[in-house]
Amino acid sequence: MSSAQCKTPALRWLAGGLLAGAAMLAGCGGDGVSVNDTVPSSGDGWQWVLPAYFPVPKVPETNPMSQAKVDLGRHLFYDRRLSGNGQQSCASCHQQDKAFTDGLGRAIGSTGMVHPRGAQGLANVVYNATLTWANPSLVTLEKQMEVPLFGDDPVEMGVNDHNRAEVLERLRAEPAYAPKFAAAFPGVATPLDWGQVIQAIASFQRSLLSGNSRYDQYLQGKAPLSAPETRGMQLFFGEKAECFHCHGSFNLNDQIVHASSRVVETPFHNTGLYNLGGTGAFPEPNRGVFELTALVKDMGFFRAPSLRNVEVTAPYMHDGSIATLEDVLDFYAAGGRRISTGPYAGDGRQNPHKSELVSLIDLNAQDKSDLVAFLKTLTDHEFLSDSRHSDPWPRP
Ligand code: HEC
Ligand code: HEC
Structure with missing residues (x-):
């Protein structure tokens, strides 16, 4: 089955080729994939219990699971x-x-x-x-x-x-x-x-392992999402909000390694949180990858976190400088953060190292609340x- 046939935006990462055949998931026709498939692993008697669209984890040979x-x-x-x-x-x-x-x-x-x-x-x-x-x-x-x-x-x-x-x-x-x-x-x-x-x-x-949120249940054809949650999901995986570029994997991030990874990509991003005095700098010692490389191109570069369970992980960002999910969405809608006074003053929206994807994000009040509703479906109470x-x- 061609993955291009899948119209559900949430399945972009599946369409990206994680699992051939996964496109028969909910929303793409078919009766859904089997869940909680057990996959044997390296160690004695250890079994991974995973949703079908989670790849088998990578475990060091020197420390097999048991x-x-x-x-x-x-x-x-x-x-x-x-x-x-x-x-x-x-x-x-x-x-x-x-x-x-x-x-x-x-x-x-x-x-x-x-x-x-x-x-x-x-x-x-x-x-x-x-x-x-x-x-x-x-x-x-x-x-x-x-x-x-x-x-x-x-x-x-x-x-x-x-x-x-x-x-x-x-x-x-x-x-x-x-x-x-x-x-x-x-x-x-x-x-x-x-x-x-x-x-x-x-x-x-x-x-x-966390793979039983309402979003997962939706992917498995077991639970519906509400209208706002569905709109939020479509925005999240669509070109208007752009979130999926950095949070688009099955784990809602963009750095993944697993047992059969061949090429492992490790992107980091500047989202425009700071721009000290208009120099592009982030506050020490939180200048991201720059702290290790001292290369200007790495200024303010951080790993995009997985957004699974993000409802319960406030406050947000590497330094906890954004209090709520609503505030995070305001931050993205503005294309960065302007701080007008104090030692961190500067217009992060104009940070020269900021990802161009963050500039493109264009969200109105309804979009923001729909996105928050979607993010809350990622909570895995189990x-x-x-x-x-x-x-x-x-x-x-
Ligand atoms: C260019 C890549 C990129 C894009 C596009 C992007 N993010 Fe992020 N996101 C990040 C990075 C990097 C961080 C961490 C930044 C930091 O801590 O300095 C982050 C942090 C977050 C956090 C805080 C998570 C936590 O645990 O602190 C949330 C929530 C979030 N993003 C949601 C979204 C949503 C919703 C969108 C779309 C509107 C989006 N992101 C678009 C890269 C991106
Ligand atoms: C004082 C609080 C604190 C304690 C205690 C602590 N951690 Fe952490 N942990 C952190 C912070 C802060 C970070 C982020 C570190 C950074 O970015 O430099 C982190 C990051 C991590 C990460 C990286 C997660 C990821 O997504 O990359 C792992 C894994 C981790 N800790 C495991 C542990 C383990 C195991 C222990 C006990 C041996 C431990 N931590 C004890 C605060 C703590």
Whole structure:
């Protein structure tokens, strides 16, 4: 079946060739694809449970998935003993009911240091081609995790040379861990080291899959969308609002890696949030990819986030500088943000590095409210309360 026959704009990414044959989805005729297909993966007994239009995730050969590792990783993810001063776990900043964000514009570490950027959601993080807001070189969850664990600028979990051994001793003292480490890393002579901690948490994060929003149910022919939601979806995937150029994949972003990816694209974009003094600059240390490359062409370049569950991840943008979805739509409708006073004054609409796609966006009040209605169909309530992803420790 030619994908060009599919008239439903939401299926643009399918038409783009993710899955041949997927065009028989709702809206394109046919009776919909089977959902929750189980696909075998690299590790013993682990099965991915995915909507049919989600590709099989890519997993490093050195850290295959297993149920035992996911279970151990879940316990570690929610364990405050994993931070230097015992004050924070990963889950302090990545809270399930907020799609693993924390509700703050900028995260606050275990010793009180303010992070320059906001905590990111972890839904479908396994598919992200690069990690964090603007770092083309961080490409595995294992490598990324060294930042919150061991980083000192800012301090997040605050594990350092002085407490590194002590933190592991705390974990060894927890009776629940010995059998879990043994099950997750069978045949390993000295269980419980940092490498294993990191591998297990990475496996848990790879299991955080969100694909049962109302939008997904609509794609599967199981639930209708309202008239405003449908208009919003058509705008989102259409040339008037242009959103799909950067948020158009099955994961509502534009950086995807999966098991059979051949070419992995890793675009970053300047959306015109700032233009300090008309120079095109963004405020330090949030100048996007420029922070790493020092190339002017990378000024203000950030990764487009997945918009799944975006209803519960406010405030928005890398620094939390936009409070609500309505405000985000006002920002796009204006083609950027003009700040008239204060240290960040400047007209982001005129930022010379801004993506030309953001200039083209032309939205009236109705368009904006329709788009917000569509964005709210991306909330996966099952994911936000799924007991497989929740805190496993008994409450004190
Ligand atoms: C102090 C709050 C805080 C803690 C604690 C924390 N994170 Fe984060 N996390 C963040 C922030 C902020 C970012 C964005 C970082 C950036 O852009 O530089 C982030 C980004 C991430 C990302 C990248 C997501 C993406 O879409 O690219 C992953 C994965 C992640 N954190 C996992 C973890 C894990 C695992 C732990 C525990 C070992 C952890 N975090 C602890 C605040 C935190
Ligand atoms: C040129 C690429 C591009 C286009 C077009 C685009 N976006 Fe974005 N979007 C981004 C980037 C990049 C960010 C993050 C910017 C930052 O944090 O500095 C973002 C952030 C967002 C956020 C905030 C998400 C969060 O977790 O903070 C929302 C919501 C959003 N976009 C919705 C839309 C909608 C709706 C449209 C169409 C009207 C659209 N975007 C068009 C690239 C784009």
